[in-house]
Amino acid sequence: MQDRVSLYPGRVKLTPVAGQANTYDLTRADQPTQEGTPLNKASLLKDTTASAFGLGTDAVPDDALHLLSRFQRGLGNEYIWAKEQWNWEVVKSNSTYSLILVQSGNTNRTYVRYSDDIILDSDGNISLAEPITQIYPTYNSAGSLQLDNKYVQLSSFSYADAEVHPVRFSDGVTFVSGNTYRLTYRIVDALHRRTLFGYVNSPSPDAYPPAVSDGYTYNPLGQLGDKVRIATGSYTGTGTYGSSNPNSLTFSFPPEFLVVSPNQEPYRLFLVRGMTKSNTSPTGGSGGNVAVAWDGSTVSWYGDSTGGEAYLQLNRRGTPYFYFAIG
Known part of the structure; x- marks a missing residue:
């Protein structure tokens, strides 16, 4: 100004x-x-x-x-929610399938119901909109019943039962022989998909309860300062080892899990916060025993076995080591 x-x-x-x-x-x-x-x-x-x-x-x-x-x-004290909407969406398979339809017979014949459109309800159920019902004896090889690009639902009736098939999207019906026809179709399904509209935050954990009715769903994600943090990095071994020369890594957060590995050698270190002992040897031999210490955001370890070597402490001279920490 x-x-x-x-x-x-x-x-x-x-x-x-x-x-x-x-x-x-x-x-x-x-x-x-x-x-x-x-x-x-x-x-x-x-x-x-x-x-x-x-x-x-x-x-x-x-x-x-x-x-x-x-x-x-303190931004870390803020509570955060994902602002979402869940909606059912109709999808059609890219692959096509086929089904033999029976025109007539003593034990089975196929009825077909078809429509230009479908109805998708709030529970993800799909039904035909204003369907037309056709009994297959009226269908002939000349194609009196055209089902190209129609939504179809079939019913097969026998003496014992009636099976109603799910709604499918028809690519057409072709005559096979006698009283049989082949329906080529794609599967029609309803998927419950999430649309994310961003995030909202508040100092109150009750600011966006599940009962909020503004058309959105608010998924609680906890406090910002309570999120998982990840750190990666590397160091080069110095060749020293033992209690007087421990390895040490310091992070911007207290790590809960740590993995340390060289580029090619088989020796590894896997640590979970609170562990005071571990082993770097792939065979578990006593030569790979290490003592571990945790101090806030710092983790340190050293080879505590008699006759230990720098490579068993993951500190071979000139060797690059890589680490991955979660906190």
Whole structure:
């Protein structure tokens, strides 16, 4: 923002209002060399800025400052939710399949119901919209029943039972021979898919309870400062080993799990926080025994077996070692 710079600071001009006693119009007469930034809503809190904070057009600067104060108290203390919507979506398989249809017979014949469209309910169930039912004896090799690009549902009736098939998308029916036909189709299915609209946060763990009914689902993800952290890196062995020369790694967080490995050698170190002993040898021999210490964000270890070597402590001179830590 810029200050107003005037040749005559504070100077104003009073002009009498005609016909109104003791009433004047006041205008600035300070002759500014720099106008300065006007003191108005657009300068102090634009509507677009208020919207970015999740505030309405009636918000005042203090409302935005109040939200910013939460960062001063510690961003890691904020609770976070994923703002989602779950919807059923119809998908068709890319692969095609075929099924033999029976026109008539003593034990079985196929009925077909078909439609140009389908209905998908809130539970993911698919049904035909205003279906047409056709009994297959009316179908002939000339193709009196056209099923290209239709949604179809078949029913096979026998003496004992009636089996209703799921809705499928038909690529057409071809005549085979006698009373049989071949339906080529693609599988129609309903998938429950998530759409992520971003994340919301609040200092209160109850700000977005499951009962919020604004059309979204809020999936609680805990506190920001409570998230899993990962660190990777490497070091080059110095050739030393033993209790007077431990290996040590320090992280920006207290690690809960640590893996250390050279590039090609078979020796490895797997540590879970709290372990005081481990072994680097792939065969578990006593020569690979190491003592482990945990101190906040630092992990250290050394070979504690008689006759140990630097390579068993994962510190062979000139050898690169790689580590992976989770906290």
